[in-house]
Amino acid sequence: MAERDSPVLVADVGGTNTRVALARGRTLVAASTERFRNAEYSGLDAVLQAFLERHRTLPERAAIALAGPVRGTQAEMTNLGWQVDASALAQATGMAEIALLNDLQAQGHALAHLPETHLRRLRTGTPEAGPKLVIGLGTGVNAAPVYAAGAGHIVPPAEAGHIHLPLRGDMDYRLADWLIARRGFASVEDVLSGAGLARLYAFHAQEAKTGRTFDAAQIMAAMEGGDALAQATGRHYVRLLAHVTADLALITLPFGGVYFIGGVARAFAPWLERFGFESAFTDMGRFSDLVTRFPVAIVEDDYAALSGCAAYLQAH
Incomplete structure (x- = not known):
């Protein structure tokens, strides 16, 4: 399978819940989306580890949308207290490449592909x-x-x-x-x-x-x-x-x-x-x-x- 056809991990981190799913291309993999209550986890690394263990997969790449300011590979969840570092997150989960996006940026990337x-x-x-x-x-x-x-x-x-x-x-x-x-x-x-x-x-x-x-x-x-x-x-x-x-x-x-x-x-x-x-x-x-x-x-x-x-x- 070509690398770009391999499944990737996508996540949307809000103040209360985090949604995580697998995707192929622009399409979410059926039945892969899960919601995690942030209060039950110590940080985003724990959320992603739980998801990966459940689905018995390790994608090479991930993109994560966060409801907070993102500066390069660093993000801060202002209403949650989580500090997110893409390099540390990659090391903790075993994924090779993790991109961080502000949640509004992620919504912007979705606009061209939303059905009517x-x-x-x-x-x-x-x-x-x-x-x-x-x-x-x-x-x-x-x-x-x-x-x-x-x-x-x-x-x-x-x-x-x-x-x-x-x-x-x-x-x-x-x-x-x-x-x-x-x-x-x-x-x-x-x-x-x-x-x-x-x-x-x-x-x-x-x-x-x-x-x-x-x-x-x-x-x-x-x-x-x-x-x-x-x-x-x-x-x-x-x-x-x-x-x-x-x-x-x-x-x-x-x-x-x-x-x-x-x-x-x-x-x-x-x-x-x-x-x-x-x-x-x-x-x-x-x-x-x-x-x-x-x-x-x-x-x-x-x-x-x-x-x-x-x-x-x-x-x-």
């Missing part, structure tokens, strides 16, 4: 060949452009969730002042992450002088139940998300489409049309006609990061 059934289209735009933009909304917020390059793609790392929150109108400026007083800075992640949604609700509760605090799950349930304060928070969230997305789109010109990933994005999917995402996204003044051309979709594939790791290995 794994996408929820929000707007069709005018799709054409060109860069794509992937935006992650979950425990954190990040975004990265995806550029075609030879047989694969280039997905540069970024920390786009830490940029300034776009502000329009008195309420946004009051929100920014409120965030600065509590966070020292009014960033996109401070509002659009899961914890950020809870902050946005707390701001609206203060504005309404109710003093209530809800977490993200409670807010979503209250929105579904018709609660006025929760729905006002949701509308504000959707408008800010649309403005951030349009700003990033004007930077990257994603004629190939904008793709949201992450649990918060999927949770808000039914509310985006209802709360005016389209009108806010295209409200960019003299640049509105340009922004209108960009397609937007939500990725509904929980295993896209694993497929992205496989695509990365196939191209490298």
Whole structure:
């Protein structure tokens, strides 16, 4: 069997769970995907060793997506406390080559290979060949452009969730002042992450002088139940998300489409049309006609990061 047809190991390391699978080419091997609870293991090396022992295999190559900053062969899981070193991991597992990717980079490598059934289209735009933009909304917020390059793609790392929150109108400026007083800075992640949604609700509760605090799950349930304060928070969230997305789109010109990933994005999917995402996204003044051309979709594939790791290995 040719080396490039040999099975490879792919993994997606989150704050709570790690998914691991085998892949051939860009295709995950049927029934090979397993989920491990990180709290039950001392580190990623122990997770991978358990997987390899169970499957009685030792692939030569691996690609691992991590929810944290990656610098070359080093990564830090900020919400988990794991330090990951590719060389040490290779030595511990016996694999010859291990590549580390930020989880958003892995999602970017998957975009070109996702079937239409794994996408929820929000707007069709005018799709054409060109860069794509992937935006992650979950425990954190990040975004990265995806550029075609030879047989694969280039997905540069970024920390786009830490940029300034776009502000329009008195309420946004009051929100920014409120965030600065509590966070020292009014960033996109401070509002659009899961914890950020809870902050946005707390701001609206203060504005309404109710003093209530809800977490993200409670807010979503209250929105579904018709609660006025929760729905006002949701509308504000959707408008800010649309403005951030349009700003990033004007930077990257994603004629190939904008793709949201992450649990918060999927949770808000039914509310985006209802709360005016389209009108806010295209409200960019003299640049509105340009922004209108960009397609937007939500990725509904929980295993896209694993497929992205496989695509990365196939191209490298």
